[in-house]
Amino acid sequence: MEKSSPVYPFREIEPRWQRQWAEKRLFEVKLEDARPKYYCLVMFPYPSASLHVGHGHNYILGDAVARYKMMRGFNVLSPMGFDAFGLPAENAALKNNIHPKTSTLQNVQNMKRQLGEWGCGYDWTREVTSCLPDYYRWTQWIFLKLYGKGLAYKKKAAVNWCPSCQTSLANEQVVDGRCERCEAKVESKNLEQWFFKITTYAERLLEDLKLLEGWPERVRIMQENWIGKSTGVEIDFPVVPLKGTVPSKGDSPLSCFTTRVDTIFGATYVVISPEHPRLSELVRDVPERKNVEAAVNRMKAQDLTVRSQLETEKEGIFTGRFVVNPMTQEKIPLWVANYVLMEYGTGIVMAVPAHDDRDFEFAKKYKLPIRVVIGRPGKSLKTEAFKEAYEDPGILVDSGAFTGIPSEAAKEKIADFMERNKIGRRKIQYRLRDWLISRQRYWGAPIPMIHCQKCGAVPVPEKDLPVLLPESVKFKPTGVSPLQDHPEFQKVKCPRCNVPARREPDTMDTFVDSSWYFLRYISPKDEKRAFDTQAVNRWLPVDQYIGGVEHAILHLLYARFINKVLYDLGLISFKEPFARLFTQGMIIKDGAKMSKSKGNVVSPDELIRKYGADTVRLYTLFMGPPEKDAEWQDQGVEGAYRFLARLWRMAAREESEKTGEREGRALGAGEIRYELHRTVKKVTDDLEGDFHFNTAISACMEFLNCLYRFEPHTAEEKKLLRESLETLVKLLAPFVPHVAEELWFRFGHSETVFRTPWPTYDSRALVRDEEEVVVQVSGRVRSRLKVPSQISEEEIKNLALQDPKVREWINGREVKKVIYVPHRLLNMVV
């Protein structure tokens, strides 16, 4: 239902102010301004065809923060750009038979329009678009920097392969065994691929999380889990030679990583992964060879996602070989088992069935010996009494010289012993894997490498950057890069020996593009370097980063990694890129995340036409605490709209007009002054804290309600009303910039409200002459007293004792104890 005449003229004022701000360059930043800097950054978006109000949350939050900080006197940098390479654009382009560059740039234009209509202000002179050569040239440069440091390498490895997107994926892009983008089941494929050695930085990425006090705890924990550090010992188990064979190279000891060295005396067998490269050699001469190989092939064929699930039945087979437990000197069997992962540790695990659930289950199934070596207080040590493994710490039993030692201490002592006797060594293991960055798809930055028959892989010299992504390419996914067969692209000479060579055909993961863009905003037009070290060192780390929690691991980990590499290269001086992080909640509609595929998107265009951008912004911020998910309710928008209309009417009304609706409820100047200062304090505190815009807006609503009950008579009172309104407009300006700016000018000001200082409160005004104190008798509210605020405990007690309701409840009994909380409550216990 279209409203014919809006209750306030947002249709006229919003476009006008958007134009004015652009003309006045309100958001354009001079880097060397004297004011303190504030870098407010919203995660740059993927240019999708059209934004919905769920996307809006992000930008509105960021814009409110930026505008607030401007009013606090900061030189605010609030840039915007587009994460424009990547699969979705390419897939959409294929579907619509259009070039991804064309559609991406179209989307960018549309998004810029939408952001503008939302009233979000950015320094557009700093816009970056990651799919344009003047940007990706420097993404390639960063690749070369990593390559130069030995942090980019190519290897053949089992990689995650998305059969639908026809490309490899990083570990971080596999969610529950499915492609993060298209949800197709990920397969394993052996491919030659480029990796970034993020594992080299595992410890620092973990350690420096401690520096990130301005980050949400949960994001830090998610990164910690992802890095997955565990401390333990790598133990060597000598292989027992087969009878009648000469000990061969294949018989060197098998190393196992364990976090529970204290249980070594209970290791009754060893299990090896079906993928282990030494396996075939180990079983070459055993009589069981045929059976073992058949079983191994069965295990390898098992669906990876199924196989790596805890619930999956454990399966194994005896290899026919034995190893020696280095502590007991016992000969123990070597088994192959489907639950041993090749990618973690050494791919070989010692099994202690008494003290590990998995080993216990496996030992039971295959009737392998179970030996108790950790005593449970007050429980039987007999193996038969074990219904399940005992995994908790305890006192060592049957553990040779280490018997009687508590397990935690034993871990250290046994590790020392092993290191002395060279049978094992302390080791730290991480779950984090190297970052696979090659993609066999078209729409990405080409990896700047050249393959030469003679010289091998040769980096493209920096002066030859960018390696341009050719535009006329058949980019239908085939599983190999579309650039592979592009003649002009491939035609290249080895930079080292000048013989004909071929270019690396793979493109880079888009997460490489996004792991440094915040540096580019500082000097976006620089043609000589990726970023200006000096300026970047002054402007970073980002003061406030805002984005979705879905990037908690992927983008935020990669960006931290690249930052650390650049730090080590001496190109930047800060260890972490983002000082404070705010992760906003999702907007839910009809119980699900808003998405085009679910058909539950709410378009901002329509809402803005109907209610105006300020209403949409106000409602978005008012819905709930911004870090939590919130359900979008169309009716709620109406409420925000009504509030702005009320504000407009109050501010625009004639001074003589009557406001107080009912005499009895009218408020006096004293109360208004008190409420004014209270509101300033509340809004300021909420904004300085964790961006609790919802309660800040509530406070503004309450204050406006108060103003409607105020009827100024004297000149002084009229002045107070005016002051109240101007202050309220300033408090609301970050949230509803257009209507605030309009009213501000109508009040007679000629300078933008965003360059006027944020209101302050006077704590003396927060002291009231008279206030209400709750009187409790034995913890229950029985009465309320209006008392002077500076009243003494003795006085208020006497007043309370005279109160008829209180007297009735005390009923002559003795008051045993009196608790007085000044300004709040008096509790008399009988």
Added chain:
RNA sequence: GCCGGGAUGGCGGAACGGCAGACGCAAGGGACUUAAAAUCCCUUGGGCCCUUUUGAGCCCGUGCCGGUUCAAGUCCGGCUCCCGGCACCA
């Protein structure tokens, strides 16, 4: 399994250990209006009870069970359910 976070009216959500439900939505009633829209006012957690009435009062109530405290949505112990992360990681 481990680690986070959460559970408050019909709904979104407020509450330095101190009046639970601010603010907003929805609903109901009323005013204005020929009517509608817009606007404004009142009521709105549940139960009980007294009174001729206006009203006033009492009890219960923040997922469940227990504890600390003059006082618990908030702190402590033990659960249930929901959301998120990690997970056959040795």
